[in-house]
Amino acid sequence: MIKKNIRKKSEKYYKEALSLMPAGVNSPVRAFNAVGGNPVFIKWGKGSKIYDVDGNSYIDYVLSWGPLILGHAHKQVINSIVKAARAGTSFGAPTVAENEIARLIKSAIPGMQSLRLVNSGTEAAMSAIRLARSYTGKDKIIKFEGAYHGHSDGLLVKAGSGAAAFGVPTSSGVPRGSARDTIVLPFNDIEKVKAVIAAGHKNIAAVIIEPVCGNMGVAAPLNKFLQKVRTITRQYGILLIFDEVITGFRFCFGGAQNLLKIKPDITCLGKIIGGGMPIGAYGASKKIMDCAAPSGSMYQAGTLSGNPVAVACGLKTLRILKKTDYKKINLLCEELCTDMKKIAKAKKKKITVNRFCSMFTVFFTNKNVSDYSSAYRSDTEKYANYFSKMLSEGVYFAPSQFEANFLSFAHTKKDIEYTIEAFNRIITDI
Ligand SMILES: Cc1ncc(COP(=O)(O)O)c(C=O)c1O
Incomplete structure (x- = not known):
């Protein structure tokens, strides 16, 4: 998905944004403070994908923090x-x-x-x-x-x-x-x-x-x-x-x-x-x-x-x-989460994946997460590392451990398969 994995233009625009807005953003989590690195500037989106100003594309699981259930630019x-x-x-x-x-x-x-x-x-x-x-x-x-x-x-x-x-x-x-x-x-x-x-x-x-x-x-x-x-x-x-x-x-x-x-x-x-x-x-x-x-x-x-x-x-x-059957995204999300759990287990990684229908979060703890204090047991450094590595693979997850990720009706089986393969590639090093 990543064409060049170069974010030179994003870096340039971010530098300019820093002189114009607090932390360069109009809403705090966008600044990537929770995961390190600098934000990616998005130029356009279509379906399940977003495209940055440098020409990289990402499978988007943030979907503007939830609203875009039909995908981008339907x-x-x-x-x-x-x-x-x-x-x-x-x-x-x-x-x-x-x-x-x-x-x-x-x-x-x-x-x-x-x-x-x-x-x-x-x-x-x-x-x-x-x-x-x-x-x-x-x-x-x-x-x-x-x-x-x-x-x-x-x-x-x-x-x-x-x-x-x-x-x-x-x-x-x-x-x-x-x-x-x-x-x-x-x-x-x-x-x-x-x-x-x-x-x-x-x-x-x-x-x-x-x-x-x-x-x-x-x-x-x-x-x-x-x-x-x-x-x-x-x-x-x-x-x-x-x-x-x-x-x-x-x-x-x-x-x-x-x-x-x-x-x-x-x-x-x-x-x-x-x-x-x-x-x-x-x-x-x-x-x-x-x-x-x-x-x-x-x-x-x-x-x-x-x-x-x-x-x-x-x-x-x-x-x-x-007129839409919600089963489709719920099942796709289930497939994604089940496979991530299986891979993590096989590689002996301490991960909990919480899913509810088409929203999910990967926590870096092997304990159940059912409230704020159990969520905060998650290893946020590991999450940051995972986030950056997935981003480099062309997968845009929420830039904070304490957020939900979403699927849209535009996500395809191919998107899910690609995400699982990317997860499999990167998780060994986390
Ligand atoms: C459950 C919940 N309520 C309220 C809000 C605030 O909505 P908005 O960002 O549109 O002001 C949010 C935002 O994420 C939310 O998740």
Whole structure:
């Protein structure tokens, strides 16, 4: 896949970018700080491949961090963008396409009886929290260690070393006051959830959760964790928010909630529903959503919300997905992960591969990974080495251990076979 394996132009542009943007990038993980080396500048993409400014090509398992489930530059999706743009790029007034995408999302995720379009997953999660507070009249929220729900102040909080830590901001610039109402608990630990809710339910508005974690690397819910969280939140009048920004339309035509048969009170979407354009959505029952202005007193707005070009792109993506059998990518991903595990075992490498349908993470530990602390047992130096070697083979994996990799419907058996061969070549030296 790599034609020249020379990245001279990328180096040149990166040097220039360093003088223009903090760390030369518009979003932190792109800087490759977690894996070393300098970022690759991408010129174009088609299907499962991306092509850099030096003419190298890579099989892409990042897919813009999840949205491009149909692959890069899908012809029908691009045509829909062009058609929408020709009719005007923004009106700040209602359009029919907004009804259409809302209707389609609602048909797939019935719990989103009423929904609002926003511009990103960050906005969706931030608005969902405000909505939950408005509806319940309570302030505190529970989130899980290692889960990412965008970069709004109250959600940029991680746990301390204690069992149930009250918020300490992960980022500078977040006032301690904003973090104080965020309680952080370990994922998959139902006893801690029960204890904290039993003691503090009078002040807890919501539990926000990635139903399948993607942001500590992939980690699935175990032992009916989500069902139990659903039961206890319902029992105490606490709203359950599923952040399906990654998982929405990733595993099936709907959310992880469809697959796992759990109905949250509020759902957040992003990524795939925009098909590669900036979008997000949050939705719930009509009763809850009617708290949002101007029906209710919870303020939330956006100059570009429901942007016609983003909506056209998302709508076309969803319409194609509705007719698509997800089995194909789930099976391809299974093949990839099974073979990587077999090779690693044969070569006596300590590796755990977590996969959920078409998303996966390779951890450099032989212990199970089911929460933040087990994910952080992974040897990140080994991951960095593996990442760089795979990149040199023309395979673009996530430039951080604690991220998910994705397959798209554009990935072929040949792509998978090539990736497995490359993995087989490089893993001996890691
Ligand atoms: C689960 C989850 N929620 C929210 C977000 C924030 O979305 P965005 O980057 O579109 O603001 C992300 C981003 O990766 C995410 O993975």
